Amino acid sequence: MTPMFTTFRGGQSGAWRITLNSAVRGEGLAAMPALAITQGPSIALPLVASATSWRLAGVTSHVRYVEKAEAEQLAEKQAPLGRRQATYAALIPIRKSAAWWALSQDERREILEAKSHHISASLKFLPQVARQLYHCRDLGEPFDFITWFEYAPEHATMFEELVAMLRATEEWTFVEREVDLRLKLVE
Amino acid sequence: MTPMFTTFRGGQSGAWRITLNSAVRGEGLAAMPALAITQGPSIALPLVASATSWRLAGVTSHVRYVEKAEAEQLAEKQAPLGRRQATYAALIPIRKSAAWWALSQDERREILEAKSHHISASLKFLPQVARQLYHCRDLGEPFDFITWFEYAPEHATMFEELVAMLRATEEWTFVEREVDLRLKLVE
Incomplete structure (x- = not known):
């Protein structure tokens, strides 16, 4: 539960190769070949804008909506990050509207x-899709949340179903900026 | 609703004179004569520890527990910061336990x-006591929250009642660090 800061740096090198970079709503992120992920106990500072890199940062934190019974179901079903077979990933930063936050x-x-x-319908994609939510709104970042997903290649279709399900919800009408990056682990 | 970062700097000068500095639970803050408050749209960085100053920082954010009916009652009763007669203030940073955040x-x-x-019992102290909550846990700060209170000298007794009421709650059993600073506006 101790906050842990994670920085996602899009640039020329990194453990993950960016295979798709799609501006779903609003401004996109510049095309970069690779993504590097670093973690630390303090805030990752924004860099000066660069033509050859960008960076997103967020913090893992306590749950904001999950109730006790849901937490128990999630704990029972969810898989950790870093599984050997999970060589596909997605990085989906979103920002919600002022109307949502009011x-x-x-x-x-x-x-x-x-x-x-959002919680109950996502359960059916566990444990095949592992995920981690990062909060960034209160860090003064351009996005409110970053979600990182990891899955095996054979679950790519299931992952598309999860993304499509979330994008069709009433909650998603409050999303005013969304970028969808897909990645493959560098062998 | 846009996050706004506020830095409270205890040191040798500032608009507020520190009249009391009490370590209520856990480690206190070094004695300083004055408090300066600054605001901005980005994260206030921690300073190197200094014998002549300290700094706390937090961010105003969306509500985490307040429900719609409560929000309406609060909006109707609460007073803004900066009222001419509110020359007394309190700065109360707290940290809650890992058990709370789990x-x-x-x-x-x-x-x-x-x-x-916490919400309903606090309503009776409005509008005499004005307050602003700052979040800091997810900034990697030593406290989880900072609350700033402002009130007129004739409401000092009422303010003590509010503080005593909160400290007697079950919620407060999760508070593992608390400092209580009282201040007077410099004429």
Whole structure:
């Protein structure tokens, strides 16, 4: 539960090769061949804008919507990052609208789960798709969240189903910027 | 709703004179004569530890527990910071335990409001006591929250009642570090 800062640097080298870089909504990210990921206990500073790299940063944190029964289901089903067979990944940063952030906690939970089934509908993709959510809104970053997904090549179709399911929800009508990066682990 | 970073610097000069510096639980903060407050759209960096100053930093953010009906009551009753008559202030940074942060959203809400009445019981101190909550846990800071309170000298007794009420709650059993600074506006 201790906050851990993670920096995703798009650039010329890194453990992951970027195979797709798609601006789903709003401004995209510059095309780069590779992604490097680093972690540390302090805030990753923004770099001066560069033609040959960009960086995103976020922090793992406590849950904001998950309730006790859901936490138990998630803990039982979810897989960790770093599995040997999970050589495919996706990095999906999103920013939600001011209207979303002006909502109260119960209104956001209602849209996220009661209407959009974000938590319960995602359970069926576990443990095949492993994921980690990073928060970045309160760090003054351009995105509000970054989600990192890892899966084996044979679960690529299942992963597309997960992404399509989330994008069709009422919750996603509050997403005003989204970029979708797909990656392969460098052998 | 846009995150705004605020830095509180204890040192030799500033608009507020520190009249009391009390370590309520855990490690305190070094005695300093004055407090300066600055705001900006980016993260305030930690300084190298100094014998003549310290700094705390936090970010205003969206609500984490307040529900719609409560938000409406708060909006109706609360006063803004910076009122001419509010020449007394308190700066109370706290850190909660790992056990708190491991709880799910519904468990934290249950303790905070259903059992501790943090939101509803605080309403009776509005608008006399104005306040602003700053989040700092996810910035990698030593405290999780900083609350800034402002009130007129004639409401000092009422303010003590508010502080005593909160410290007697079940929620406060999760507080593992708390410092209480009282201040007067420099004429």
